[in-house]
Every structure is written in C-alpha cells, then in structure tokens.
Amino acid sequence: MRDVVIIGYGQTKFGELWESSFRDIIVEAGVKAIEDANIDGKDLDAIYVGNMSGGLFIGQEHISSLIADYAGLTPLPCTRVEAACASGSLALRSAYLSVASGHHEVVLVGGVEKMTDVVDATSAIATAADQEWEAFFGATFPSLYAMMARRYMYQYGLTLEELSMWSVIAHDHGYRNPYAQFRFRTTLEQVMKAPPVAEPLTLMHCSPVSDGAAALIVCDAERAKEFVPKEEMIYIRASTQASDTISLHSRESITTLKAAKVASEKAYKMAGITPDKIDVAEVHDCFAINGLILLEDLGFCKKGEAGKVVAQEKIRIECEDFVTVNPSGGLKAAGHALGATGIRQVGEIYWQLKGDKNCKDRQAVIKHGYGITANVGGSGGTVCIHVLSNNRNR
C-alpha cells in the first residue's frame, strides 16, 4: 500500500446554524479544505462523505450526488458512507483505502449533519441503536450510555464527581476553540446540578444536537509534494475499524467497548507503535462515560482507573505526563454533528501535529509526533480508529 497523507482541512462552526442549509455547510467545509491544501477542484479524483441520516434529518438520501452537484464537482465519483456517529471516519477510511490502492491520488473527504431542521431529533438519533429491541421499548440514546455509566459505577466505584470532571475539562478546552459550539467554562457543581437527561447523566454529561460540516484532503504522499512542503503533510499511519452487536444488552460487558479494543490494537500494530507514543487524542465523548471508557480501551490507563485519571486532570492540555485528550473540547463542547464528528476529530489532530495556527490557544505538547482518533457509532456497534503522524521522528 502507498503512503497516504492529509494536506488540508476545513470546517464550519458547529452549532445551531439556522441561517445555513445542508448544502451550504458541506460546501463551505469543502472549499476551505481545498484552499488549505493549495489544490484546485480539478486535481480531485473522488469525494467521500460521512453522513448518518440525511433521510431522517432533512428528508434527503443520495446526498453524494447533491454534494458533488452543489460543490460544482460533477462528474467526480462521490460516495456516502454511514455507520451512525462513526460515519465520518468510515468515509475517511474508504478514501484512505482508495488512495492506498493506487486507484485515486487526491480525494476530498467530508462529513456533514444538519440536525436542527427537524422536530423530533431524539427519535432520529435513536435509529443508531437497535430500533426493534431497544428504541421500541423506550430506550433513548442517552439512556443507553446512562446504563453503561450506572453499571461502570457499580463495578468500579466511579463517582459522579469523577465523571463530571470530564465535562469541566472539555469545556475548558472548548473555550479556546473558535469553531466550538459551546465557548463557556463550567464547574463540577453546574455539571452535576444540570437538568437530568437519563439518570445518572445530566445535560452537562451529554454532547449537544449540532449542525456542522468538516472536510479533509487526503493524497498519495508522492503526489502531495506538488501541493505542500513535506513538513506540512500529516501521515495516516493506521486506519482500522471493528464492529460489535448493535444492541448494548447483547454484549458480554457494557463497561468496555470491545470494538474499540479490537480496532485500536490493530491500529497500534499497523502504525508500529504502543499507546505511550501518542501525544494527543480525540476520543468520542458523546456522553462523558464514553470518554472515560475509551481512555481504558485505547490503552492509556487500566480498566477502572479512568475516573482517577480524569479527577487528577491528567488529560488537560497543560499536563505533560499523560496524553492530551480532546483539546478541541471534544463532542461535549466542540459539538456533535454526527456525520461530521469523525472528520472534525481527525482535523483537530492534523492541526495539533502540524502545530497549525488554528489551534494556537490549545496546542498540546508534541513529543513523539503521534496522534489518535476514536470515533464511535451507536452505543459501540462500530468503532473506527485513525493514527496520524507528523513523521518528524522517523
């Protein structure tokens, strides 16, 4: 397989983008990525797009054609990929494989979701879970993660304070991100006393409903020299994915995401590194408990210890003896536009490893030159992992 690099990134602000349509936001992100990569639309060989549910959120399937059309890029091949909230990084993985294979050279990968145009977003989001055996009986998406949290507390003695510290740090990070949906700080008390959504989770343990789009340019490493200097290319060192049962109740354990363990172990092997080489991570904290569980499943700490790690605030940008986690603010503060999230996570790591001006107020310390993203679909039925490198220590 050929080396594949990222040479450009762009995103919209995440949030309630009432003035903008689905077409507007994906085109905005795509144009920004194309300009950032210093390429022309004519250089592109294909487009991949991650989107969870155009069908339920805007009554539109076949968004691949819509996007190629409104970006002025027909007749380029355009493919939509879906795996609920992991749609974005699966689109990247498809694009990555198409370039690694030698079939394409320069590919635009977008992620997009327009969630605030419909009345009943809760029901639409629930289609990421098992519709017949979970949602039918009244399980909402937050309640699935709430049951993971409740069981985790029971098995490992996690406290609500420890769990809530995740959100406090997320907001401290997101406060420094101009693209973030929420740019305010919060306190432990505010998190715990917020309105309950699905006990024990309050509104402040939950990521918001967001509109947003993000786009990357991926390119064969040789061809990329035409467009950007070598030190501005970020290498995709691993792209892996695993599945699990769609129903949470069918899994042996609900306090671990088996798909995250399987996919991250494969990813470390593919990249030829161990977890201690990772400087910065973007993990999928659709609900705070998932952030904690992923710290364990990605190998940053032992099972049951994530609560302590978070309580000790080791995941902060300022803490140098642990991986920096979610410098963007994560899904909690930066926002969670389902299909766009996986691309936004990779975009943040791209900026962090490059030392881009876009993250100057939240730059993590980069020692080894590696970053990782973990993007989760549903309650863990899909997990997709990417390992990136700035290639300066090879």
Place this chain on the structure above:
Amino acid sequence: MRDVVIIGYGQTKFGELWESSFRDIIVEAGVKAIEDANIDGKDLDAIYVGNMSGGLFIGQEHISSLIADYAGLTPLPCTRVEAACASGSLALRSAYLSVASGHHEVVLVGGVEKMTDVVDATSAIATAADQEWEAFFGATFPSLYAMMARRYMYQYGLTLEELSMWSVIAHDHGYRNPYAQFRFRTTLEQVMKAPPVAEPLTLMHCSPVSDGAAALIVCDAERAKEFVPKEEMIYIRASTQASDTISLHSRESITTLKAAKVASEKAYKMAGITPDKIDVAEVHDCFAINGLILLEDLGFCKKGEAGKVVAQEKIRIECEDFVTVNPSGGLKAAGHALGATGIRQVGEIYWQLKGDKNCKDRQAVIKHGYGITANVGGSGGTVCIHVLSNNRNR
C-alpha cells in the same frame, strides 16, 4: 493494484417477502455467498453493505452493525455505503478497492432493501431525487423518468411500441429466472394498456417495489486459489463511478445519462476493451426508458437508435449478433430491491460468465468472456459500472 476476483454469490428471491425481516434476508444472502465461495466466516476480513434507506424504510440506520451482529460476524469491520439505487455497486466498489489496496483479502459485499414494511414507499423513494426542488413540487420518481421518456420521444421519434418492447423482453427473460419477482410473460398490448403511473409510462414500464438481498464474496486473486479452482474465479476488470447533478432539470441533456457515459468510458479503458467485446450486460431499467438510454450511453448503439435495437429484439438471450441484455429479467422482471440491485446485477454476470447452473435456462452466448453492469442512483446522479471477465481469452 492487485487482481480482485469474485468467488461466490447468493441472493434471496426478490418480491414481497412478508414473512421475512430485514435481518432475515441479508443473513440468508450472506450465508449463501459464503457457502458458494467455499469459505468459512473466519476467512473474512471485512463486510461492505449497500442499502438506500434503512432510515426511511425500516426506521433503522447503522445497519452495518446490525448485519455484522446477526450474521454472527462481529468484530469484523462492516461499512454501509449509500447512493440511492446505486448503493449496491458502490459497496462492491469500496470492497474492491479495499482488496486491491492489499488491506483486505476476503470480503463479503451485500446489498439489501426491505421496502414493503412501510406505508408510503413513494415518498421514501423520492428522497433519491432532489427533495427540495423536485419532490417538494410533486415530482415522483417515475415522473422524472417519464419526462426523460417524453423528451426522448420528442427528439428521436421513439414510439410507445418500441419502448414497450423492452418490458416484453424483460418478462420473457425473467420468466426463466427462479429468483425473479415476476415470472410471467406479457404482450405489447398488455404493457401499453396497463394502468398509467406517470404518462407516458404505465405500470408495465416500471420496476416494482421489492424486498430482497444479494451478496458476493470478493477476494485477492492469489488468495482465492485456496478456495476455488481458477476457472471458477470471475475477475473484476474495472470498477468506475461518476456523478451528475441530483436534479434532472439541471442537466444539459435529459435524454442521456452523462455519468453513465463518463463512467463506462473509464471502465472500458481500465479493462482495456471496447464495447463490442461485451457478451452480456445487466443495465438499470428501473423504468424502461433508462434501459434504452443505457444501451446508447454504454456504447452498444448510437444515440437515438436504441428503440430500433429493442424493437428488432436484438437484446434477447437468443440473438447472437448483439450484446445480451438483462438475462435476469432486469429490474423490471427480476425486481428492484434498491440497495440489493447493484449486487444482484453483478451476481447475474458472475453466473453468466461462469456458466453457472443457476442460469442454465437463460444462459447467454459467451464469446469474448466479458460482461458489464450499469447501476444507476436517482435519476442519474450516480452511475457505477463494473466490467467482469472469465479470463479465458487472455
């Protein structure tokens, strides 16, 4: 890129499968493909699935996880790909690139749609068109193709008799296909006098609403020797795709599918052949007019001549001096389970080129060893082409 071959295929019957659920039919097709390829579930590296709208037809997104789960294949990576009615072949293209890249060796590719479980299928299908600028104003899917037909008649003098002969031949072919939804013959008069759906198209110019699933096993050509003898491998010689505007009205011409021309020209180039080397084709006749237009866009006859070709019945299995078209019965008679159709088309060509017992009553004459599929999304916003070869004349 590595050579990629197809080593197994299986499908359900297409039709109103009231007794079976979405989960049942995709598992049935997958198991049949695995058995046909003589592999074990453990040999698989990944799954790709084409599906247009789980969200609108069964209220379920994230079907990739559902399918891996109910096929008993977790934690295999499973990816859903969508481009309306072209979803199936786009899934195959993604699988093909993942194997050609060297990342995967043995991949299961499925296509599935369960359409008869909802009340208002017409509205769900319309989400393949431009929801805001076509469907909103009352354009149904058949009416878009009806406008293509009307304009084509106006420009090229096509008669309703010539158009209707397409359906007569489709049913003659489908009559011999045990998996086809409709196994009856029809006459020109019956086609023309059937109830109007969108003038000038009658019910007998339209493909039906169908449930169905189909699955292929694709494999690295070297690795495939483990499972099947060389003469039972069918090579994927080209896999291409192009896009066009989502709205029919935005196109320069509505009597050609530009995406089909672009993608098929690329495909012939990739396979190193010309259209006259194709022995058998499966083309996307969601409506009869599309079958005619594709004969021209794929290079089998000149613009405006397809009506004569069909009226002269040159596309029949029995006719040896022209490409055999839709021996399966096509979408018209075999059925059109949206996401499954692209896989079913490739499956038919796989059987035809192998000389499989499954098509013994409808075997085309294979001279050069090449077959082609053309799978269309929406009114032509996406077209995906595959060229297959039995490799006996190389």
Place this chain on the structure above:
Amino acid sequence: MVVRSWRHIKERYCLIGTRCKTCGRIFFPSRNICPYCRRRGELEDYKLSGRGKVYSYSVVHVPPKELEMIAPYVIAIVELEEGPRITTQIDCKPEEVYIGMPVEVVFRRIKEDGEEGIIHYGYKFKPVENQ
C-alpha cells in the same frame, strides 16, 4: 415529515436565483459556487422573469400521499427564458400540456404536511393566455 422550509422563501416565492458575473450563467435554485468558474466565479442574486416553455412533462397518476387529492396532475420541466430549467406543476388539464407550451409563474399552495398541518406554498406555472 417536517423539515424547516422558511430558508427557501426567497427562491420559492420570488423566483430569485444566482447569476455568475464571470461567465454570465444563471442558476436556479441558488448556488454558492459557479461550477464552471469555481474560484474565479462571482455570484449575485438574480430575479427571474417567470416566463418560459415546457421542456418536458408527465401526468402523475400515482402521487405521494400528501398530493393524493389533486392527482392526476401535470408535472413538468420548464425552461425559463433566462436559461435555467426548473421542475414544477403546470396548472392546466392533463390533455392541454405539450412540449414547447409557453407558461408563466403563479404562486400557489403546494401541499399540507399531514402530521403538523403546516401548509407549504411555492411556485406553479400556468399556460400563458392570449397566445
């Protein structure tokens, strides 16, 4: 299904599209990028006259649920005199429509959203009188 539609008021009520100053092409509905000029394109709002001719048409006998009461109705692609084509209903009898028929825009109720009872308005076209 209820999806916000106020964002299209300008286009659906006033027939305002986009003109690219660089190449002169006119688009409807609005675009943010001229597919021909891309970065060199410069787009501005452009009000269409609402006059045109039927480019192709069909008579719909199997409608979506919310249009059942008006079927059969005429759907068409109209080529506007400024160039762009649009999909619209033609407010005439099925037997009257033909390719090339001169038509002009009118504003009408398009449909009602079953669940929430929201009424959607937009353009239809009707035959030009006194031709």
Place this chain on the structure above:
Amino acid sequence: MVVRSWRHIKERYCLIGTRCKTCGRIFFPSRNICPYCRRRGELEDYKLSGRGKVYSYSVVHVPPKELEMIAPYVIAIVELEEGPRITTQIDCKPEEVYIGMPVEVVFRRIKEDGEEGIIHYGYKFKPVENQ
C-alpha cells in the same frame, strides 16, 4: 413512522427466543445463526421464563415524542435467569429500582403511533412481589 411489527408478536408477546443445541447458548431476540457455532449450530425456539434481575438501569427524562406522557420512566437491561439480557421498561417508581432487583415479565401497551393511531404492545418488567 409506521413499520410493520406483527412479525415480532411471538417474541414480544410470548418471550420466545432461540437456543443453540450445539453449544447450549440461548439468544433473545431470535437469531438465524449461532455466532459461536455458525455452520455447526442448530437452532430451536426457546420459551423464556420471564424472570430475571436488573443488570443496569436509567431514568429517562427526555423521551421520544410518543412516550412524553409517561416520562420520567425507568429503562433497564434485565438479565434473564436463562442468561440473555434484554432492554425493557421497569414498571416501578424511579426511586425503587436498583442493580440486582428481581423482576418478572408483564405485558403492557408500549406506545401509540401518532400518525396512524396503531397501538403497540410488548413486554415490560415489574418488581417481583413478596421478595
């Protein structure tokens, strides 16, 4: 949204799952393939007793639209005595539920489909009395 549900009557009304004769594992809902034995598996219908314990739970305060009138309600994963776990509402007050609580199945109306007025029935669980 109306999707046919009669196909699940057996499972939702009678709590019938699947048992693999080869490995003895019991699945709910039904499966066509035993993920452990695959081709060697042999599956048969298996009626579950409907008794179990709460494995985890939550109290839902932000429900989907069709359950607004019963919120807050208790949702739980129940581990049945035969092994499989299922997601269900618990028919008790939010403050009563705890991990390990013994529960048993009851049949109840689950929800009404707004648009078409179809009433859906299925299982809920309730605390076992006289514990």
